[in-house]
Amino acid sequence: MSPSSTTQPKRGRDAERTRAEILDVATREFADHGFDGARVDEIAARTRTTKRMIYYYFTSKEQLYREVLKQAYMKIRAAEQQLDIDHSDPKAAIRRLGELTFDHHESHPDFIRLVSIENIARAEHMAKFTSFSELNSPATAVIAKILEKGYADGVFTRTIDPIDLHMMISAFCVFRVANRYTFRTIFDRDLTDDALRERYRQMLGDMVVGYLTSS
Amino acid sequence: MSPSSTTQPKRGRDAERTRAEILDVATREFADHGFDGARVDEIAARTRTTKRMIYYYFTSKEQLYREVLKQAYMKIRAAEQQLDIDHSDPKAAIRRLGELTFDHHESHPDFIRLVSIENIARAEHMAKFTSFSELNSPATAVIAKILEKGYADGVFTRTIDPIDLHMMISAFCVFRVANRYTFRTIFDRDLTDDALRERYRQMLGDMVVGYLTSS
Amino acid sequence: MSPSSTTQPKRGRDAERTRAEILDVATREFADHGFDGARVDEIAARTRTTKRMIYYYFTSKEQLYREVLKQAYMKIRAAEQQLDIDHSDPKAAIRRLGELTFDHHESHPDFIRLVSIENIARAEHMAKFTSFSELNSPATAVIAKILEKGYADGVFTRTIDPIDLHMMISAFCVFRVANRYTFRTIFDRDLTDDALRERYRQMLGDMVVGYLTSS
Amino acid sequence: MSPSSTTQPKRGRDAERTRAEILDVATREFADHGFDGARVDEIAARTRTTKRMIYYYFTSKEQLYREVLKQAYMKIRAAEQQLDIDHSDPKAAIRRLGELTFDHHESHPDFIRLVSIENIARAEHMAKFTSFSELNSPATAVIAKILEKGYADGVFTRTIDPIDLHMMISAFCVFRVANRYTFRTIFDRDLTDDALRERYRQMLGDMVVGYLTSS
DNA sequence: TATGAATGAGCTTTCATTCAT
DNA sequence: AATGAATGAAAGCTCATTCAT
Numbered sequence: 001m002s003p004s005s006t007t008q009p010k011r012g013r014d015a016e017r018t019r020a021e022i023l024d025v026a027t028r029e030f031a032d033h034g035f036d037g038a039r040v041d042e043i044a045a046r047t048r049t050t051k052r053m054i055y056y057y058f059t060s061k062e063q064l065y066r067e068v069l070k071q072a073y074m075k076i077r078a079a080e081q082q083l084d085i086d087h088s089d090p091k092a093a094i095r096r097l098g099e100l101t102f103d104h105h106e107s108h109p110d111f112i113r114l115v116s117i118e119n120i121a122r123a124e125h126m127a128k129f130t131s132f133s134e135l136n137s138p139a140t141a142v143i144a145k146i147l148e149k150g151y152a153d154g155v156f157t158r159t160i161d162p163i164d165l166h167m168m169i170s171a172f173c174v175f176r177v178a179n180r181y182t183f184r185t186i187f188d189r190d191l192t193d194d195a196l197r198e199r200y201r202q203m204l205g206d207m208v209v210g211y212l213t214s215s
Numbered sequence: 216m217s218p219s220s221t222t223q224p225k226r227g228r229d230a231e232r233t234r235a236e237i238l239d240v241a242t243r244e245f246a247d248h249g250f251d252g253a254r255v256d257e258i259a260a261r262t263r264t265t266k267r268m269i270y271y272y273f274t275s276k277e278q279l280y281r282e283v284l285k286q287a288y289m290k291i292r293a294a295e296q297q298l299d300i301d302h303s304d305p306k307a308a309i310r311r312l313g314e315l316t317f318d319h320h321e322s323h324p325d326f327i328r329l330v331s332i333e334n335i336a337r338a339e340h341m342a343k344f345t346s347f348s349e350l351n352s353p354a355t356a357v358i359a360k361i362l363e364k365g366y367a368d369g370v371f372t373r374t375i376d377p378i379d380l381h382m383m384i385s386a387f388c389v390f391r392v393a394n395r396y397t398f399r400t401i402f403d404r405d406l407t408d409d410a411l412r413e414r415y416r417q418m419l420g421d422m423v424v425g426y427l428t429s430s
Numbered sequence: 431m432s433p434s435s436t437t438q439p440k441r442g443r444d445a446e447r448t449r450a451e452i453l454d455v456a457t458r459e460f461a462d463h464g465f466d467g468a469r470v471d472e473i474a475a476r477t478r479t480t481k482r483m484i485y486y487y488f489t490s491k492e493q494l495y496r497e498v499l500k501q502a503y504m505k506i507r508a509a510e511q512q513l514d515i516d517h518s519d520p521k522a523a524i525r526r527l528g529e530l531t532f533d534h535h536e537s538h539p540d541f542i543r544l545v546s547i548e549n550i551a552r553a554e555h556m557a558k559f560t561s562f563s564e565l566n567s568p569a570t571a572v573i574a575k576i577l578e579k580g581y582a583d584g585v586f587t588r589t590i591d592p593i594d595l596h597m598m599i600s601a602f603c604v605f606r607v608a609n610r611y612t613f614r615t616i617f618d619r620d621l622t623d624d625a626l627r628e629r630y631r632q633m634l635g636d637m638v639v640g641y642l643t644s645s
Numbered sequence: 646m647s648p649s650s651t652t653q654p655k656r657g658r659d660a661e662r663t664r665a666e667i668l669d670v671a672t673r674e675f676a677d678h679g680f681d682g683a684r685v686d687e688i689a690a691r692t693r694t695t696k697r698m699i700y701y702y703f704t705s706k707e708q709l710y711r712e713v714l715k716q717a718y719m720k721i722r723a724a725e726q727q728l729d730i731d732h733s734d735p736k737a738a739i740r741r742l743g744e745l746t747f748d749h750h751e752s753h754p755d756f757i758r759l760v761s762i763e764n765i766a767r768a769e770h771m772a773k774f775t776s777f778s779e780l781n782s783p784a785t786a787v788i789a790k791i792l793e794k795g796y797a798d799g800v801f802t803r804t805i806d807p808i809d810l811h812m813m814i815s816a817f818c819v820f821r822v823a824n825r826y827t828f829r830t831i832f833d834r835d836l837t838d839d840a841l842r843e844r845y846r847q848m849l850g851d852m853v854v855g856y857l858t859s860s
Numbered sequence: 861t862a863t864g865a866a867t868g869a870g871c872t873t874t875c876a877t878t879c880a881t
Numbered sequence: 882a883a884t885g886a887a888t889g890a891a892a893g894c895t896c897a898t899t900c901a902t
Contacts, residue, residue, distance in 0.1 A: 015882080034335050036251035040876060051876090052884055061876065115397055116331050120249050123396035135401050158421065163402050164414075168422065171390030172383065179389065181338035182330055186350050187378050199379075206373065207383065207426045211418075214425035230865070255893065267867055270894065445886070464765050466681035470872065482888055485873065545827055546761050550679050553826035565831050588851070593832050594844075598852065601820030602813065609819065611768035612760055616780050617808050629809075636803065637813065637856045641848075644855035660861080685897060696897090697863050706897060863902085871895065879887070 018049050019057050026054075027068045031110040034117050035065055035125075066125050069118060072111050073135050079104065080138045090150030094212065095205035097142060098169050102201050105173040106192065112177045140166050147212075156212040165208070172204050234272050236262055241269075242283045246325040249332045250280055250340075281340050284333060287326050288350050294319065295353045305365030309427065310420035312357060313384050317416050320388040321407065327392045355381050362427075371427040380423070387419050448479055449487050456484075457498045461540040464547050465495055465555075496555050499548060502541050503565050509534065510568045520580030524642065525635035527572060528599050532631050535603040536622065542607045570596050577642075586642040595638070602634050663694050664702050671699075672713045676755040679762045680710055680770075711770050714763060717756050718780050724749065725783045735795030739857065740850035742787060743814050747846050750818040751837065757822045785811050792857075801857040810853070817849050 025046045029038045040061055044051035058064040083100060085093050105112060118126055129135075143162040150156030160168075176191045184190045191200070240261045244253045255276055259266035273279035298315060300308050320327060333341060344350075358377040365371030375383075391406045399405045406415065455476045459468045470491055474481035488494035513530060515523050535542060548556055559565075573592040580586030590598075606621045614620045621630065670691045674683045685706055689696035703709035728745060730738050750757060763771055774780075788807040795801030805813075821836045829835045836845070 034249055034251060034332075036249055039874095041874095050884065052878095052886095055877070056883070113335060115394065116335055119394050119396045120328060120331055120335070121396075123400045126397060126400045137401065140402070158425075160418070163404060164418065166402075167390070167398070167406065168387065168418070170394075171386045174394065175382070175386030175389055178393075179330065179334050179385075181334045181336075182341060183382070185338045185341045186352065187355075187381075189378060191382065203375075203379065203383070203426075206430065207422060210373075210425035210427075210429035211422045212425075214429050215421065233865095254891095256891085265867070266893090267869095267895095268865095271866070274894095276893065448886095464679055464681055466679060469870095471870085480888070481872090482874095482890095483886095486887070489873095491872065543765060545824065546765055547679075549824050549826045550682075550758060550761055550765070551826075553830045556827065556830050567831065570832075588855075590848075593834060594848065596832075597820070597828070597836065598817065598848070600824075601816045604824065605812070605816030605819055608823075609760065609764050609815075611764045611766075612771060613812070615768045615771045616782065617785070617811075619808060621812065633805070633809065633813070633856075636860070637852060640803075640855035640857075640859035641852045642855075644859050645851065684895095686895095695863065697865095697899095700898070701862070864900105866900070867896105867898085869896090869898105872893090874892070875888105875890090877888085879885105881884085 018047075018053065022047055022049065022054055022057060022064070023068060023071060026064055027072060027110060027114075030065055030068050030117065031113040035062075035121060038065070040064075062125065066128060069114055069125060070129060072114050076104075076108065076111055077135065077138065083138065083142050085142060085146070087146060087149050090146055090153055090155050091209055091213075093146045094143070094150070094208055097139070097146065098204045098208050099201055101139065101169050102173050102204055105177050106197070109177055112174055115174070116178050137166065150212065158212055158215045160212070168211070169204065169208060172207065176200060233262075233264055233268065237264065237269055237272060237279070238282060238286055241279050242287060242325060242329075245280055245283050245332065246328040250277075250336060253280070255279075277340065281343060284329055284340060285344060287329050291319075291323065291326055292350060292353065298353065298357050300357060300361070302361060302364050305361055305368055305370050306424055306428075308361045309358070309365070309423055312354070312361065313419045313423055314416055316354065316384050317388050317419055320392050321412070324392055327389055330389075331393050352381065365427065373427055373430045375427070383426070384419065384423060387422065391415060445487075448477075448483065451477055452479065452484055452487060452494070453497060453501055456494050457502060457540060457544075460495055460498050460547065461543040465492075465551060468495075470494075492555070496558060499544055499555060500559060502544050506534075506538065506541055507565060507568065513568065513572050515572060515576070517576060517579050520576055520583055520585050521639055521643075523576045524573070524580070524638055527569070527576065528634045528638055529631055531569065531599050532603050532634055535607050536627070539607055542604055545604075546608050567596065580642065588642050588645050590642070598641070599634065599638065602637065606630060663692075663698065667692055667694065667699055667702060667709070668713060668716060671709055672717060672755060672759075675710055675713050675762065676758040680707075680766060683710070685709075707770065711773060714759055714770060715774060717759050721749075721753065721756055722780065722783065728783065728787050730787060730791070732791060732794050735791055735798055735800050736854055736858075738791045739788070739795070739810075739853055742784070742791065743849045743853055744846055746784065746814050747818050747849055750822050751842070754822055757819055760819075761823050782811065795857065803857055803860055805857070813856070814849065814853060817845075817852065821845060 022043065026038075026043050029043050029046075033039070038061070040051055040054060043064075044054055047054075054064060058067060083097070085096050085100075087093050140162045143165050147156060147160070147162060147165070151159070180191045190196070237258065241253075241258050244258045244261075248254070253276070255266055255269060258279075259269055262268075269279060273282060298312070300311050300315075302308050355377045358380050362371060362375070362377060362380070366374070395406045405411070452473065456468075456473050459473050459476075463469070468491075470481055470484060473494075474484055477483075484494060488497060513527070515526050515530075517523050570592045573595050577586060577590070577592060577595070581589070610621045620626070667688065671683075671688050674688045674691075678684070683706070685696055685699060688709075689699055692699075699709060703712060728742070730741050730745075732738050785807045788810050792801060792805070792807060792810070796804070825836045835841070
């Protein structure tokens with residue numbers, strides 16, 4: 001319908017594809033080396049376009065990084081939207097949420113690296129985004145519902161703020177992925193070893209349920 | 216009073232002091248900006264010596280970083296050696312250990328930043344150290360003893376590996392400090408806010424004791 | 431006259447020319463001071479471009495040196511291709527070849543200096559070239575032909591390998607140019623003095639012919 | 646006898662020994678890397694003394710180099726003094742001189758490298774020596790005598806200046822050693838190969854005798 | 861005589877960015 | 882919309898040398 005779509009459809013789509021490709025390659029580069037360690041030249045080299053194009057589309061290294069970060073969060077949040085948990089059994093539900101979070105972090109190490117990188121930068125890049133509401137995790141809403149049911153049913157005896165519980169779960173899941181390198185070096189234990197996954201997955205659930213039901 | 220104060224020359228001399236000063240300033244610079252973001256010029260500027268001296272003492276930026284990291288770990292471990300916990304009441308003991316860890320991380324944010332930075336680098340700088348045994352946390356030994364007593368007394372009902380429990384505690388304490396910037400941006404909550412400290416401090420103890428006593 | 435002369439922009443553009451200019455100036459700098467003694471800054475200063483451009487075109491000081499060396503050899507070889515010698519009289523022919531080599535070395539002292547420099551470096555820079563076959567002197571082929579005719583005619587009575595004869599001639603011509611400074615200092619004789627040129631030119635011919643005809 | 650020899654004989658001798666050791670190590674370093682390529686640190690590292698001592702004894706890198714060069718020439722000249730040639734047969738005598746020169750150069754590649762290096766520097770370091778007369782090769786005097794006898798006996802028919810003949814011989818011997826690296830790279834022939842030595846040794850004699858006896 | 865500590869000056873190289881069409 | 886060529890500024894690092902006793 002749009003005039004451009006009829007006159008130069010290939011170009012238009014290519015532009016979108018090029019942008020996406022740059023973003024994709026940049027995500028890996030930033031996740032691998034941090035903001036300062038990332039090289040615009042390297043990103044360009046791994047793309048079918050040139051360095052000049054990166055500036056053409058993204059203006060600067062910093063803005064490119066911001067777009068990378070934004071997209072990473074958006075993808076994560078989109079995935080979280082899918083959270084479909086049966087609330088009939090609160091214990092099982094909160095355990096299930098923990099597992100989903102656990103699996104999710106494990107399968108998105110680049111995202112976790114970007115978050116670490118952003119924290120090293122004191123989140124000053126994020127601060128330049130226009131909107132944040134869209135980034136707020138839908139997980140907290142799910143947690144809130146589960147807690148509500150749990151308290152109503154009397155199966156949860158200790159009260160906790162949903163955001164705090166989200167933090168507790170995240171801490172466990174993030175640490176395991178984010179700090180695995182130094183942890184392995186010091187304790188000679190690979191927290192992300194396949195053989196240990198199930199152990200930690202269950203430990204998380206036990207920990208959360210233990211917290212909510214004791215006292 | 217000291218004889219050296221009268222004989223010491225105008226410049227330099229105390230090589231050990233100069234080295235220590237460089238290390239000190241470098242710790243802040245690396246913690247603030249990461250390895251690639253840190254500037255040797257900046258470190259020099261904040262020291263009474265020159266950039267040349269940094270290379271004289273530390274050979275390269277990377278070796279300086281390694282020394283910074285090593286010293287950071289050694290200081291932390293030295294502090295942990297002080298852990299003096301009364302084991303008579305296992306519940307109270309493990310709670311106390313959690314609090315000490317909690318306080319410790321809170322008061323050493325630079326160390327936590329360095330650890331994050333090192334994990335971004337996949338711990339490859341640490342890997343170049345000669346010895347690691349000295350870095351192994353004494354906390355795990357303390358935990359082991361507490362658990363032993365707890366199981367013997369029958370107050371702890373769920374078994375856990377000491378290293379895993381150390382991980383659980385660390386995850387909570389580290390996340391709160393390391394990820395506070397992105398967390399605040401997204402959830403509008405400063406995890407290190409003074410007003411919230413006691414809440415999280417207690418939450419950690421409840422979480423650990425809850426885990427060990429439930430089931 | 432050329433259309434490009436009217437449309438060309440103010441700065442740069444002719445990349446090939448810039449490259450050639452850098453190469454030219456670099457040749458002199460390396461020939462004058464050796465690899466380690468040469469200064470990239472100095473090369474830049476004598477060019478219409480900047481130091482940055484040198485790295486843009488040549489990546490590193492070493493690669494620039496390699497290109498300089500390669501080009502020097504190629505120019506020399508191209509000149510040797512012109513060798514047009516009448517083979518009818520073998521004695522005259524080999525004498526003529528000696529003279530051409532003699533003149534050639536005299537008029538290319540920079541090339542001889544570069545060769546000395548490369549030998550100091552044990553030819554390790556040359557070793558990084560891809561192909562050498564192109565550098566093989568065409569002079570040896572010419573020598574081979576002259577020798578063949580000489581032996582067939584019976585005017586040459588001593589056999590010698592063409593490459594060895596090339597070496598004998600080169601040794602004489604190269605030494606006179608390459609070692610003239612120390613020779614002059616010690617023997618107070620400038621081997622490249624104009625007044626002596628003809629004497630040495632003829633001495634070379636006599637030496638070669640003497641070798642081939644005696645015994 | 647001297648007072649110092651009785652009061653601190655060890656020190657005195659050590660000083661001389663240290664100087665000699667530095668000179669020895671420096672010779673190799675300069676011969677290996679040229680003047681600019683040589684590293685004072687490296688020389689110090691390979692000595693039992695410190696870098697500071699090098700400056701204590703030799704004032705500067707350049708003066709150290711000059712001493713190295715001077716000593717190298719003096720050793721060579723001292724060896725040449727030994728030249729003991731039977732003059733009864735001029736042909737055999739000049740052939741013998743050539744062989745001695747040939748062997749001499751082959752066994753002192755470092756000297757030849759230093760000479761090349763000095764020529765790269767246009768002999769400006771040598772120019773700063775106080776005396777040169779001592780450096781003048783005694784070989785020319787020997788050559789002069791042999792020539793004299795040869796002309797008197799009528800076995801040599803072509804006249805040549807002794808210094809020029811020395812040059813002719815040196816050119817052959819020096820080139821073979823000095824330019825062997827580039828020569829091997831280009832012609833795939835190692836001029837200093839053991840298997841070829843006798844061939845070139847004889848070629849030199851034939852060349853010289855051929856020159857002196859032809860025409 | 862001997863020396864450990866210090867250093868100014870300058871080197872090669874890198875990097876994000878913009879010019880000019 | 883797209884791009885090859887160019888670049889200012891600064892980074893990490895090196896080197897011969899001297900200070901201060």
